[in-house]
Amino acid sequence: MLGKASLVAAAISVAAVSIPAVAAADATDDYPIPNRILRTTCTAEQIMAAARDTDPVYFERYMIDYHNHNPDVQRATRDKMHWFFSMDYAGRRQYSEELVTSLGDPLTGAWPNHAKLFFNNKGVAAHTTDVCADYPSDPAIWDYPAHW
């Protein structure tokens, strides 16, 4: 019995050791939002147009997901991306910090992957920010049809 109790105590202390490691997952200059996205001068629409060409399957899946959400969620997504890319580096970096420490906003609750095309993949961020300045900032990209 004592042996079992010791095991439980040991398990608890191991858990206690591991908790600080999780809590230490602070934002960095490249996490959770890739550095390229923090620093780009492109608009959300320019990044989307670039992604359509550089990472077409990733882009297509995002747009299908976008169109599968109701118009309020779609509008909130557009607004949030416009708000984010209107900020300078310091503002974006601050938001990246908040992403790690906060429990998320209502939009995240309605559509957890609403920023996936922009924030979730460093490779995609690198591809898109390399060429996004070559694309027009056309809001029609949000109407991209979600079928082939």
Next chain:
Amino acid sequence: MRGKRLISTVAAVCAVTVPGLGLAAPANADPDTDFYNELHTYGIYGQKDYNAWIGKLACKRLWMHTDADVYKSSEWILKQLDRESTTAQAWQFLGAAMRTYCPDQLPLLQNVAQPPEAAPAAAPAGPALPAER
């Protein structure tokens, strides 16, 4: 630039005329499988789902005029394939994709595969020769 386009045209001719090889394979109920099998005859491998996505999206880009012509399509496809892929394989991929997913677009490919028409003989320049007077 002109030489590059000539090479592309030759590749386009292959994309239109070579598919007999692909058609020799038994047709499946699943077009993605047929497409996948045809790509193998060109030495194009990779994931079946990914290739099907790219094939369908190549069609979508032509329908939406994202790609203005089949030259742009093949350039875009080449960027989506493995780095070792060749221009000829990009054209073969495009031809297979169009036959499988958007046969209505095939005339675009056939048009660039037509041999260029012979230029009309130029009129002689300069003053008329004595025999012409």
